[in-house]
Amino acid sequence: xxxxxxxxxxxxxxxxxxxxxxxxxxxxxxxxxxxxxxxxxxxxxxxxxxxxxxxxxxxxxxxxxxxxxxxxxxxxxxxxxxxxxxxxxxxxxxxxxxxxxxxxxxxxxxxxxxxxxxxxxxxxxxxxxxxxxxxxxxxxxxxxxxxxxxxxxxxxxxxxxxxxxxxxxxxxxxxxxxx
Amino acid sequence: xxxxxxxxxxxxxxxxxxxxxxxxxxxxxxxxxxxxxxxxxxxxxxxxxxxxxxxxxxxxxxxxxxxxxxxxxxxxxxxxxxxxxxxxxxxxxxxxxxxxxxxxxxxxxxxxxxxxxxxxxxxxxxxxxxxxxxxxxxxxxxxxxxxxxxxxxxxxxxxxxxxxxxxxxxxxxxxxxxxxxxxxxxxxxxxxxxxxxxxxxxxxxxxxxxxxxxxxxxxxxxxxxxxxxxxxxxxxxxxxxxxxxxxxxxxxxxxxxxxxxxxxxxxxxxxxxxxxxxxxxxxxxxxxxxxxxxxxxxxxxxxxxxxxxxxxxxxxxxxxxxxxxxxxxxxxxxxxxxxxxxxxxxxxxxxxxxxxxxxxxxxxxxxxxxxxxxxxxxxxxxxxxxxxxxxxxxxxxxxxxxxxxxxxxxxxxxxxxxxxxxxxxxxxxxxx
Numbered sequence: 001x002x003x004x005x006x007x008x009x010x011x012x013x014x015x016x017x018x019x020x021x022x023x024x025x026x027x028x029x030x031x032x033x034x035x036x037x038x039x040x041x042x043x044x045x046x047x048x049x050x051x052x053x054x055x056x057x058x059x060x061x062x063x064x065x066x067x068x069x070x071x072x073x074x075x076x077x078x079x080x081x082x083x084x085x086x087x088x089x090x091x092x093x094x095x096x097x098x099x100x101x102x103x104x105x106x107x108x109x110x111x112x113x114x115x116x117x118x119x120x121x122x123x124x125x126x127x128x129x130x131x132x133x134x135x136x137x138x139x140x141x142x143x144x145x146x147x148x149x150x151x152x153x154x155x156x157x158x159x160x161x162x163x164x165x166x167x168x169x170x171x172x173x174x175x176x177x178x179x
Numbered sequence: 180x181x182x183x184x185x186x187x188x189x190x191x192x193x194x195x196x197x198x199x200x201x202x203x204x205x206x207x208x209x210x211x212x213x214x215x216x217x218x219x220x221x222x223x224x225x226x227x228x229x230x231x232x233x234x235x236x237x238x239x240x241x242x243x244x245x246x247x248x249x250x251x252x253x254x255x256x257x258x259x260x261x262x263x264x265x266x267x268x269x270x271x272x273x274x275x276x277x278x279x280x281x282x283x284x285x286x287x288x289x290x291x292x293x294x295x296x297x298x299x300x301x302x303x304x305x306x307x308x309x310x311x312x313x314x315x316x317x318x319x320x321x322x323x324x325x326x327x328x329x330x331x332x333x334x335x336x337x338x339x340x341x342x343x344x345x346x347x348x349x350x351x352x353x354x355x356x357x358x359x360x361x362x363x364x365x366x367x368x369x370x371x372x373x374x375x376x377x378x379x380x381x382x383x384x385x386x387x388x389x390x391x392x393x394x395x396x397x398x399x400x401x402x403x404x405x406x407x408x409x410x411x412x413x414x415x416x417x418x419x420x421x422x423x424x425x426x427x428x429x430x431x432x433x434x435x436x437x438x439x440x441x442x443x444x445x446x447x448x449x450x451x452x453x454x455x456x457x458x459x460x461x462x463x464x465x466x467x468x469x470x471x472x473x474x475x476x477x478x479x480x481x482x483x484x485x486x487x488x489x490x491x492x493x494x495x496x497x498x499x500x501x502x503x504x505x506x507x508x509x510x511x512x513x514x515x516x517x518x519x520x521x522x523x524x525x526x527x528x529x530x531x532x533x534x535x536x537x538x539x540x541x542x543x544x545x546x547x548x549x550x551x552x553x554x555x556x557x558x559x560x561x562x563x564x565x566x567x568x569x570x571x572x573x574x575x576x577x578x579x580x581x582x583x584x585x586x587x588x589x590x591x592x593x594x595x596x597x598x599x600x601x602x603x604x605x606x607x608x609x610x611x
Contacts, residue, residue, distance in 0.1 A: 084467075085247040087560040088536050090589070106589065108536050110246045110560050111467050 049078035049172060052143050056159055057168035058119040060101070063143065066159060071120050071151040075107065077142045078172050083109040086138045089131040089148065096124045098151060100158045105148065107138065116148065120158055126150040217263035218360050218443040219450060226463055234328035236264040239465040249468035250475075250562040253432060254603070257366040258464035258472075259453055264327040265361055266334070267425075267440055271320050272351035278344050279321055282337065283313065284491055284510050286501020290315040295322075295412050295427060298499055300333065305490040305512030305519070309333050310481055312429055312438075314414035322414065322425060324361070324438070326481050359425075360446035364453060365436035365472075366461070367606070411435070411607035419449065432469065433476030433605040474568060475561050477530055477600025483540055484528060484556045484570050492519040493572065495528045526553065527578040530600040531569040533586050535593035538569040543587040544595070552577050555586065561602060568602045569595075 055063045061079035065072045080086065088108035098104045098118035105116045127149050131137060138146035163171060214237040223230065228239035239261065244252065252258065270279060276287045285298035295314025299307050309329040314322045325333045334355070341351060409415060413428040425440035441449055453461060470480065479485045485494055490512070497520065504510065508517055531538065538558030546552050558569030569586070577584075582597040 084241065085245050085562075090536055106536070108560070110250075110471060110562060113536070113539060 049076065049081050050143070051077070051165040051169050053165045055143070055165060056119065056162035057165065057171075058101070058117065058162055059171060060117045062117060062119045064119040064159075064162065066120075066153070066156075069122075069153045069156070070125075071122065071153050072147050073119060073149050073151060074142055074147040075116060075138060076168075079114075080139050080142045080146075083107060083112070083114060083139075085110050086135045089135045089138065091127045091129075091131065092124050092149060094124055094127060098122060098124060098149075100155075100161065108135075118149075118151065119162055120151055120153050120155075122151040122154040124149050125152050215264070217261055218446050219261045219263065219362075222447050222450060223261065223463070228463070228465065233466060234264060234326075234330075236327060238264055239463075240467045241465040242463050244462060244464075246465070246467040246471060247562045249462060249464045250471040252462050253365055253367075253434060253464055253468060253472055254563060255367055256460040256462070257364065257434075257436070257457065258432070258468070259450060259461050260363040260365070260464050260466075260469055261360075261450075262363045262438070263360040263443075263446070265324050266327065266330040267322070267324045267356040267359060267361060268334075269316075269320060269322050269354045269356065270351055271353070272349075273319050274344070274349045275319055275321050275351045276315075278341065278349055278351040279313070279323075280504075280509060281344070282340060282511065283311070284496075284500045284504060284516070285313060286503050287313065287315065287321065289501055289503065292317050293414050295414050295429070296499065297496075299485075299491045299494075299496060300325075300336065301491070301510055301512040301516070302487055303511050304488075305492075305515030306487045307481070307485045307489055307491060307494065308336060308487065310479060310485055312427065314412075314427055316414065316416065322427075324427075328482055356440065358443060359440045360443045362439045362441065362446065362450060362453075363430055363436065364439060364461070365430045365432050365434040367434060411609050420445075420452070422449075428608060431476075431478055432472035433478070433601055433603060433607075434472070435606050435608045471559065471562055474557055474559060474570065475563055475601065475603040476605055477570065477602060479528075479570075480557055489572075490516055490519060490524065492516055493524045493526050493528060523575055525575055526572045527575050528556075528570060528572055529578045530598045530602060531555070531558075531567075531571060531584065531586065531595045532598050533567045533569060533593055533595035535567070535586075535591070536588045537567045538571075538586050538588060538593075538595075542569070542571075544571055544573055545585040545587060545592070546577065547583055547585065549585070549592075552584070563603050570600070573597070 051057070052063070055065050057063050057076065061076045063074055063076050086107055086109055090106040090108070092098070092104045096104065099121045100119060101117055103115040104118050104124070107114050107116055128147050130145070131148065140146065214232055215235055216237050220237060223239040227243040229241045230237045231240045241249070249258065280287050282300050283298040284301060285296050290296065292315050295312055298311055298313050300309045300311060302308050309325050311323050311325045316322050337353065341353065344351060409428050411428050415426050417424060417426055419439070419441070422442055422445045427438045429438055430436040439449070454463065473480065479494055491497065491499060500516070505517065505520060508514070537560045538555045540556055540558070542555040542558065543551060544553040544555060553571055553573035555569045555571040558567065560566070561568045573584070578597060580597055580599045584595045584597065585592040586595040
């Protein structure tokens with residue numbers, strides 16, 4: 001009876017997570033589609049934005065570097081190029097829970113605010129305090145000194161939802177060509 | 180991560196289109212083909228312009244320079260902006276002055292020919308329909324420029340009142356200068372250089388100013404007018420390189436400079452000439468930096484800091500109501516405005532410094548006890564000051580400089596303080 005009950009709850013939770021993920025993906029795709037068709041930004045690049053080979057990438061332009069259960073997260077060079085000069089980074093608290101695709105902080109440029117979404121689920125174990133006094137590190141060094149959070153990963157399987165560097169480069173080119 | 184320049188374009192376009200729900204709905208799915216292009220469009224793209232929708236136009240928000248660098252360079256050297264999306268028009272006729280005085284708060288009759296002023300078109304409740312720079316060319320000719328996002332409603336408003344005015348025998352007609360383009364050239368040190376033609380000012384020269392001097396001489400060379408005697412707000416119709424231009428000594432950045440209305444077929448050539456002669460000092464500058472500059476100068480952005488429900492008194496533009504007009508009224512909404520002049524308004528536009536994230540439109544403002552006292556209408560990070568600045572409205576009585584406030588951003592409370600504006604001192608060229 002207990003085993004059966006626990007199993008039911010577990011299955012239901014799994015279904016709920018799937019439904020949430022589907023809703024979130026649908027909303028994100030809808031937003032991206034509308035934003036792309038609506039804004040039509042013609043983008044100048046100083047050449048192609050840089051990507052790093054051994055990282056994983058989210059379609060909301062964050063990167064993640066995984067070392068067993070430890071992940072380092074930041075925003076991509078493509079993202080900081082679009083943002084312009086970063087003047088403030090809103091960091092989460094150590095210990096905060098993050099979920100894949102969910103917002104955990106914000107980046108402020110001279111003109112605009114952008115949410116930062118986590119590419120993985122888990123718990124924040126470290127934040128880059130240097131960004132409090134030097135937010136421009138995100139512009140100058142998005143893949144190294146400009147990292148944002150470190151996460152203890154709860155589900156390595158989620159990495160399969162992310163892009164590798166080649167896929168991400170292609171994704172950015174397609175996104176730019178639509179604008 | 181979403182937002183960035185996309186968010187800015189989206190935010191401004193939506194706000195400017197606020198008065199027209201249909202336009203918002205339509206524009207949301209606008210294709211490239213539906214956005215209008217200035218004649219300088221291809222030049223922008225060729226120079227690395229990032230084009231975004233703005234009030235129905237495809238406009239450059241930024242070029243290769245970052246918005247931060249563009250803003251700083253405008254104040255250090257100078258900028259060239261394409262503001263052709265704004266609408267220029269002329270009112271002509273014996274009664275053009277009394278006609279316009281029914282619609283705006285300025286003392287148009289009191290303007291000397293060849294001078295102009297910032298003014299506000301009011302609605303019947305005294306609220307702002309738009310802000311505009313008006314200039315008197317002659318007693319029977321007014322030239323004015325209105326904001327791009329307000330063009331349709333402004334023209335409809337003017338046309339409606341013009342019909343009624345003419346029906347009563349008034350002599351006024353208009354021409355919309357759609358055959359012209361508008362460039363805004365903002366130049367640091369222009370006033371210093373102008374005075375520096377006198378020997379006693381020679382010590383003011385520096386290497387950078389030499390470049391700007393070359394540019395001023397370039398402009399001076401193209402026309403017979405003496406630009407050193409043309410002060411802030413001044414207006415001249417003159418030939419530049421053989422082309423008839425309307426030159427207004429103004430800008431919306433706090434810097435000295437000129438708005439140049441030029442026949443569209445010559446606009447790109449003039450832009451190229453200005454950039455080449457300045458040898459890289461004057462930079463093409465987009466609307467992103469322009470917004471930072473006007474914010475630093477404490478100037479209103481229609482759709483943010485000025486709207487139909489905000490009066491010029493509340494907006495701190497009492498200075499723009501001429502003395503005679505305060506006594507006589509005679510403009511739409513005069514009863515509301517003159518009453519506010521007498522009794523004081525209930526809310527006031529003020530500036531803020533703050534810590535934490537930059538404030539943006541709609542951030543709530545609270546007093547130190549946590550009570551709502553107002554709202555931010557414009558805000559961001561100041562490239563010149565390297566700190567957060569904002570414009571907003573607070574309840575009268577809480578508007579004095581030094582008043583401590585809380586600004587609520589994403590649910591968190593941040594320290595702020597009321598301050599006088601401009602945040603960055605203006606450098607308008609005025610008689611000494």
